[in-house]
Amino acid sequence: AQSVSQHNHHVILSEAASLELGCNYSYGGTVNLFWYVQYPGQHLQLLLKYFSGDPLVKGIKGFEAEFIKSKFSFNLRKPSVQWSDTAEYFCAVNAPGNTGKLIFGQGTTLQVKP
Amino acid sequence: EPEVTQTPSHQVTQMGQEVILRCVPISNHLYFYWYRQILGQKVEFLVSFYNNEISEKSEIFDDQFSVERPDGSNFTLKIRSTKLEDSAMYFCASTERRDSPLHFGNGTRLTVT
Numbered sequence: 001a002q003s004v005s006q007h008n009h010h011v012i013l014s015e016a017a018s019l020e021l022g023c024n025y026s027y028g029g030t031v032n033l034f035w036y037v038q039y040p041g042q043h044l045q046l047l048l049k050y051f052s053g054d055p056l057v058k059g060i061k062g063f064e065a066e067f068i069k070s071k072f073s074f075n076l077r078k079p080s081v082q083w084s085d086t087a088e089y090f091c092a093v094n095a096p097g098n099t100g101k102l103i104f105g106q107g108t109t110l111q112v113k114p
Numbered sequence: 115e116p117e118v119t120q121t122p123s124h125q126v127t128q129m130g131q132e133v134i135l136r137c138v139p140i141s142n143h144l145y146f147y148w149y150r151q152i153l154g155q156k157v158e159f160l161v162s163f164y165n166n167e168i169s170e171k172s173e174i175f176d177d178q179f180s181v182e183r184p185d186g187s188n189f190t191l192k193i194r195s196t197k198l199e200d201s202a203m204y205f206c207a208s209t210e211r212r213d214s215p216l217h218f219g220n221g222t223r224l225t226v227t
Contacts, residue, residue, distance in 0.1 A: 032213060043118070044157075044205065044218040051213070090157060099170040100145050100212030104157040 002027045004093050006105035013081050014113050021076040021108050023091030033074040034092040034102065035065055044090065050074065061085070083114045116140040120206050120219035127196055128227055135191045135222045137206030146189045147207040147216060148181065150174070157205065163189065164212075196226045 007022035025031065035047040048059025055067040065076045074091060088109050092102040119138045127133050139146050148160040161171040163181055180192045189208075193200055203223050207216040 034215060036218075043220040044207075046215045046217075049215055094213070099162040099164070100209060100214075100216070101147060101159045101162050101170060102149075102216060103159065104149075106156040 002031075002093060002095065002103045004091050004103050004105035006089075006091050006108050008108045009106065010109045010111070012111045012113065015083055016080045017112075019076070019078040019081045019085070019110070021089055021091075021110070023074045023076065023105055024072050025074065025091075025093045025103075026072065027093060027095060029095055031093045031095055033065075033067060034094075035059065035063070035074075035076050036090045036092060036104075037087045038090065038107075039087045047076070047089075081110070081112050083112045086110060086112045116217075118206055118208055118217050118219035120204075120222050122222060123220065124223045124225070126225045126227065129198060130195050133193050133196055133224060135193075135204050135206075135224070137189045137191070137219055138187055139189055139206065139208030140210075140217055141187070143208035143210045143217070145169075145209045145212050146181075146183070148191045149205040149207065149218075150202040151205065151221075152199075152202040160191070160204075193224075196224075198226050200224060201226045 003026045005024045033050040036044045037047050038044050050057045050067045058064045088107050090107045091105040121136045146163040151157045161175045162169045178194045182190050203221045205221045206219045209216050
């Protein structure tokens with residue numbers, strides 16, 4: 001069965017620090033990969049997605065993620081975080097051809113100290 | 115930008131009672147989903163719905179759960195006889211194509227006492 005694993009459950013950073021959140025998935029076929037963000041009190045919003053092509057994808061608010069097929073990974077990065085990046089981050093995967101459902105990781109809570 | 119809207123934002127109910135959680139997906143979307151997130155746990159898939167029928171459901175989605183799209187705009191999740199362990203945040207989502215990103219609502223926090 002498909003599963004998604006996020007290694008970091010709670011990350012605390014100071015402003016301007018660099019961020020990398022790990023995400024690994026278990027699925028042997030072709031997948032679509034996503035990072036969603038949930039700001040306090042708000043809904044899940046799409047940060048970025050990978051379907052095919054360039055494995056380095058850029059999303060909103062300066063985030064990027066790199067798909068490494070050999071490692072089944074899709075890590076999220078940002079060179080310099082801001083206090084407003086404080087939120088919960090979810091990695092998700094779906095397999096083309098299925099019903100479109102997403103399998104989510106456990107989520108990582110990011111706290112950025114001003 | 116069009117949004118998925120969910121009502122109510124918070125629902126408190128007693129064990130054994132029926133609840134209906136409501137969602138209005140984005141109007142041109144064709145695929146609809148319910149997810150839930152128990153406090154401190156991951157977001158879990160419950161059910162997907164397309165062409166007026168369930169296309170996939172998880173093990174969580176047992177006979178106590180049902181979904182409907184009664185009028186072409188609303189998409190509802192009904193829990194017939196709530197249990198304490200049904201307490202969670204329930205998210206509705208929709209998408210226009212099954213390989214497109216999902217758009218999520220703000221969620222309904224269900225508290226079963």
